[in-house]
Amino acid sequence: MTVYLIRRFFQIIIVLLLSSALIYTLFSVAPGGPLDELLQVSDPKTRPSQADIDRQKKLLGLDKPWYLWYPVWLTGDTWLDKIGLDQYVGERRGVLRGDWGQSWKVQRNKPVLDLIKDRLPATLWLTISSTLLSLIIGIPLGIFSAVRQYSFFDYFFTAFSFIGISIPAFWFGLLIISVSLMARNRGWFYFPPGDILAIRDYEIPLLGPVTAGSLLDRIMHLVMPVTVLALLNLAGWSRFMRASMLEVLNQDYVRTARAKGVRERLVVYKHAFRNALIPLITIVVFAIPGVFSGAILTETVFNYKGLGFLFISALGQSDYPLAMAFLLITSVLLVLATLLADILYTFVDPRIRLT
C-alpha cells in the first residue's frame, strides 16, 4: 500500500504537470488578451508607446524566451538569477507559490485567487446540498426498487431513471423557472428564479415575508438550482445502487441470514445494505468534480453568481487568467478524486489489493 501510494503520488505529479502544461499552452496560443487590445488602438492620442508595450510585455512575462514561459508561470521568476539568467528576474511568484495572476477584465487587477475565494461559498452551497440531496433520495430509491424487483414501483422507477438520464438538465431548469414564474403571476406559492440573494425584501404567498439576505432567502433561491443539479446524479446513482443491491441480495451470506430466520428488514438493512453501499462510495467520490461542471450549466440557467458563472463570464470576456484558474482547479480536483476513489476501494473492499 505504501509503495502504491508513493508511486501514485509521482504519477499524479506527472499528470498534473502535463495537464497544466496543456492548459497553459491552450491559453497562450489563444487570441485576444490585453496586449492585442493595446496594439489595436488606432487613435494617435491614446496609442501606447513602445515603452508602454514593453512594460506590458514584461508584466505578462512575454519578454522571456518561450521555453521559460511555462516554468516561470509555474514557479515564478524571482529565482532566475540563481541559474544565471539575471536579466529576467522579476516579481512573479508563480502558480505553485500562490501567485495565480490578476484578472484582466471581469474585475480588473484583482488577484484571481481572491475572486475565486469570493465566489466559492456560493458554489459550495449549491454543490454540497445537491450532492447530499441526490444521495438522500437516490439510495433509498435504489434499495426499494431492488428489494421489490419487477414490482410496479420498480418499473416506474426504471422509467423515471431513463427520463432522468436523458433530460437535458439546463432545459429542465428553464422549465421549472417557467413554471415558477407562472405560479408567481397567478399569486401562488413560487420560488424566486435567479440570483443568490434578493436585493429587497419580498413576500411569498403561503409563506409570508422574506427578509433579503436571510437564511430563508438563501434557501428559497437554492431550491430550484439544487433540484436541477441533484437530478444530474440522482438517476445514475440510484440505478447503480439498485444494481449493486440486487447483486448483494443474491449472495450466499444473505441466503444464510434468511435461512437462520433473520427478519427480512434486518437482512435488507443490516446484511445487504451495508455491503451494497461499498461500490457506490467510489462512484460518488468520482462524481464530485462532475458536480462542478454541472454547476457551470446550472449557474448559467439560474443566473446564480458562483464559480461556474464566473468561468463563463471570464471566457466570454477573454479574461484568461481567471478562466485558467478555474480549469486548473477542476482538473486538480478530478485527479485527486480519482486517487481518492482508488484508495477508498481498498478500504471498503479488502479483497482488492493495489500494487
Place this chain on the structure above:
Amino acid sequence: MAVNAQEAEALEVKEEQYERPFVEIVKRFMRHRLAMGSFVLVTLLILMVFLGPFFSSFTERAQVLNHKNSPPFTNYVLEDPITEEGSNDVRTAQGTEVTWILGTDELGRDLLTRLMYAGRVSLYIAFAVTILGELLGVIIGVISGYFGGFVDALAMRTVDFLNTLPLLPILLVLTTITKPSVNKLILILVFFGWTGGARLMRGQILSLREQEFVSASKALGASNTRIMFRHLVPNALAPTIVNASLGLSNVMILEAALSFLGFGVQLPNASWGNMLRDAGTLTVLDKYPWRAFFPGLAIFICSLCFNFIGDGLRDALDPRAKH
C-alpha cells in the same frame, strides 16, 4: 431413401429453429417494445427534420415582423409573400392563410421550420461525432489490444490522460479559442470522445486474441491487419454498438449544452441548443414559454429514444448481460 412423415416433420421443425444470427438479433430487438417504439419515433423524427422543410410554408429565416413571439396555433393571412432564401421565387403567395403550429420566435420566424433546420445540425453532429469517435476508438482499441506492449501502454496512458481533463470546462475553453465551425466542432468532440470506445474494444480483444481461431488464422498465414479487422473486430463489435447508441444521447446533450452556453454551434446556424439559448431569459420564460419548451423537448425525445434503443440493443446482442 424413403422419408416417412414423422421424419419430414422433424426436419422441418429443425429448419424453423435455425435462424441466421442477424435475424435473431432483429427479432429480439423487436420484442423490446420501448426500444422498437423509440426506433420508429427516431426514424420519423429524422425523416421530418430532413424532409419537413420542403413541405413547410416558411423558410428558415423568413420573418413576419408584426407577429413576433406568437403563441402556438396562431393563424395569419400573409400580407407579404414568403420568398425562397437567396432568390425571389415565391414559396407561399400573398394572402395565403398560414398557421404557426409551434408559434414564432423573437424575429417572427416560424418555430417549427426553424426547429427542423436546427434538428438537421444537432442530429448531424450527434451522429457524426458518435460514428467517427467509435471508429477511431475501435481502431485504436484493436491495435493496442492486439499488439500490446509499448503501443498498448502509449494508447492507454493517452486515454488515462484525456480522462483526467474536466470535459465540459476544457471544451468551453477550446471552443472559445478556436471559434469552430460545425465540422471543426465535430472534430473537437471526437478528439475527446474516442476513449471509452477504445477501452471497451481493447478489453474485448485481450480475451479474444487468446482464442483458437486467431492461432488458426495465424497458422494459415493471415496478416495482422486481416486478423484484426476480419476476425477480431466483428466478434467484438456488439458492446461497441450498444456503447455507440448510448453515446449518441450523451453527445446530443453535450452539444446542446455547449450551444446553450453560446460556445458550440454559432449563429446564424441554428441548433436545438442555441435555440434554447435565445429563449433562456426571464422575460421569454415568463411571457413566451413555448419558445423554450419545444427545442428542449426535441433534445429530450431524441436522447430518451437513443437510450431506449441502446437498452434494446444490449438485450438483443447479449441476452446474458446483466444490467
